[in-house]
Amino acid sequence: MYSYPDFKLLKHRVILYISISSIFMTFFMWLFCFLVFNTVNRSEQLYYYFFILVLFLIVFIGLGIFGLFKLLKPIEKIMISHFQNLDLIIDEKSAKVEKYYSDFLYEKEKSFRYINIVGVILLSLDAQYKVKMINKKGASVLGYSESEIIGKNWFENFVYTDDIDSFINNIQYNNTKVENAVFESHIINNSGVKRIINWTVVYLGSDNKNDDEYILSGEDITERKNLEDQYRQAQKMESIGRLAGGVAHDFNNLLTIIIGNTDILLSEVEKETDLYRDLESIGKAATRAASLTDQLLAFSRKQILKPQVFNVNQSIVNVIKMISRLIGENITIETHLSDDIKKIKADKGQFEQILLNLAVNSRDAMPTGGKIVISSKNIHIDSYYCRNYSDARPGQFVCISFSDSGLGISESVQKNIFEPFYTTKDIGKGTGLGLSVVYGIVKQHEGWINVRSKQGEGTTFNIYLPILFEDRDDSMIIEENMDKYIGSGETILFVEDEEDIRKIIPTILIKKGYNTLIASNIIEGQSIFEKKSKKIDLIITDVVLPDGTGIEMVKKIEANYKNIKVIFSSGYVADTKEINEMTEKGYFFIQKPYSVIELLKLIKLQFISNK
Structure with missing residues (x-):
């Protein structure tokens, strides 16, 4: 160079x-x-x-x-x-x-x-809040293509109206702060469905305010929030169930005393007198009160089941006649029942109670008439489905759908619809226990129930019950075709911690031909049985006792003595599994409160049963 x-x-x-x-x-x-x-x-x-x-x-x-x-x-x-x-x-x-x-x-x-592969929403907004860039995840959540989103005002087109002001405040607050803004808001997708997004915002300022830019990263937490809500709801329902069960236990003991005393007085008072009619009124009121506690126990999932194997289609067909009488002529019933429906093992009476309660609920939702559709099908539940429903679990189930064309249920009501005593009806027109009983029965059968509804579009309840894979029939029951229930001098050991019940029931049994031995706890009961085992023909024991449970006492006795006969009773059972195991052995259970005739029938049935 x-x-x-x-x-x-x-x-x-x-x-x-x-x-x-x-x-x-x-x-x-x-x-x-x-x-x-x-x-x-x-x-x-x-x-x-x-x-x-x-x-x-x-x-x-x-x-x-x-x-x-x-x-x-x-x-x-x-x-x-x-x-x-x-x-x-x-x-x-x-x-x-x-x-x-x-x-x-x-x-x-x-x-x-990188932007498109990440599992979060990424987008940028200019100073006028128009979308400059959005990744595929963001477009997918919104339900639009990227070209349909870019250039549009973010708040006018995609943010839930009630959240716009707080959203803008959050990103503007970020302008003067070193740290990034983190907050939650709702967006509306192409289908009009709200999605809950957890946002992080980065502000990119410049000397010219018109060149300002906001970078937003958002995580769709809708499913997580739904699961959290469902979990909280399940916890609340569990707490209410325990409370309801505890109330039912104490209430049933009181009702047992009232009904027992009323039965004694009725047997001693002449008919056609004012006193007799008054006593009858007391007895009827106590019986109605007992039905309320039964519903509380059904909700708390502490009823004693009588499971049997059956085909749900047959039960649906059988109960439709009763439903028709309940709902009136202006409501039609339509069924879509799968031909290859699998059998389930459940309490048939309680299953039919589910259908009846749902029918009453649908009837009240269609005051001017409409249509009920009942369908059944076999269904496989996978883990993906379970992500959206906290009560669900994977496996094979029978799904019973109960739909109506009624008024529909708002989202706010759906959150509380299965709670006991929750009702939207006028005072005096409903107890608020119908759907809570359905919920309790389904849960006790290891299933779950969900509701889909929109106001003005009707309601669908979906019930999922586990399929039985053993091909056997448990529907055999002992007939109670006895003409009289008076004893023949048999000896009954009566174990009960409630003093008034401990006085009333033995008195009635003695009058009806039985000898009675009385104990107030497990120690007394075991001691009496060991001393007089040869004379004792039947044990009637409360499940909940001060020093343990009647079940524990019976297990200790049956370890040394064979062929004993037992009737358990309780106003509330915390663990129904043990009671169900006892009933499968041939022991009987009677729910408090019970009438004299109910107890006498069960005693006679125990004596004639093949144990």
Whole structure:
């Protein structure tokens, strides 16, 4: 490469060449003129002057051109060298630019891939809150294509109206803070469904406020929130169930005393008297109160089941006649029952109670008439489904759907619909226990129930009960076709911690032909049985006793004595599993409060049963 001193030397050469050429030209021209002027006359000198001038110019210009050509030859080489070097520099720079551009495109593509592969919503908003960019996850959650979202105002088109102000406040608050804003809000997707999003916002400020930008990262937590709500609801229902069961236990003990005393008095008072009618009214009121506690126990899932294997389709067909009488002529019933429905093992009476309670609920939702549709099908539940329903579990189930074309149920009511005593009906038109009983029965059978409803579009209850894989029939029951229930001097050990019940029931049993031995706890009961085991024909024991449970007492007794007969009773059982195990052995259970005739029937049935 040539430097600046090279060009300076070249300039000096050009000046030197021109000076020498001028000297030589001047000398030759003087010599030529001297010779000419001495040989020609004066008339011809003008012609020669002109000729000499032209010749001088031609020679001078020719020498100049020749000299310049000779002098420019090195310049040509210099310029060629410079251009070649310039080409190399340009090629080198171009290669670098191309590489930088290629790397830029690669990094940009990689960034877009990262943006689209992440499982969260990513979007950017300009200063006017218009969407500049959104990734595939965000577009998927919203239910639009990316091109349909970009350029639109975020708040006017995609944010739930009630959340707009708080959303804007959160991102504007972030403008003056170092930390990023984190908050929750609702967005509306293409189907009009609200989704709950947990947002993190980064503010990218600039000197020109019009160039401000907000980068938002959002996690769709709708399913998680739903599960949390369902879990809280399940906990609340469990707490209410325990409370209801405890109340039912104490209440049933009181009702047992009332009903027992009423039965004694009725047997001693003449009929057709005012006192007899008053006692009958007391007995009927106590019976109605007992039905309420039964419903509380059904909700708390502490009823004693009488499970049997049966086909739900047959039960649905059988109960439709009762439903028809309940709902009236302005409501039609339609069934869609699967031909290959699997059998279940459940309490048939309680299953039918589910259908009756749902029918009453549907009837009240269709005051001007409508249609009920009952359907059944076998269904496989997978883990994905269970993510949306906290009560659900994977496996094979029978699904019974109960739909109506009624008024529908609002979202706020759906949250509390299975709680006991919760009702939207007018005072005096409902107890609020119908659906809570359904919930309790289904849960006690290890199933679950959910509701789908929109106001004005009707309601559907879906009940899921586990399929029975053992092909056997437990529907055999002992007939109670006995004409009388009077005892023949049999001895009954009666174990009860409630003092009033401990007085009333033995008194009644003695009057009905039985001998009684009385104990108030497990220790007394065991001691009496060991002393008089040969004389004792039957044990009637409360389940809940001060020093343990009647079940524990019976297990200790049956370890040493075979073929004992037992009737358990309770107003509330915390663990129904043990009672069910006892009933499967052939022991009986009677729910408090019970009437004298119910107890006498069960005693007689125990004596004639094949244990």
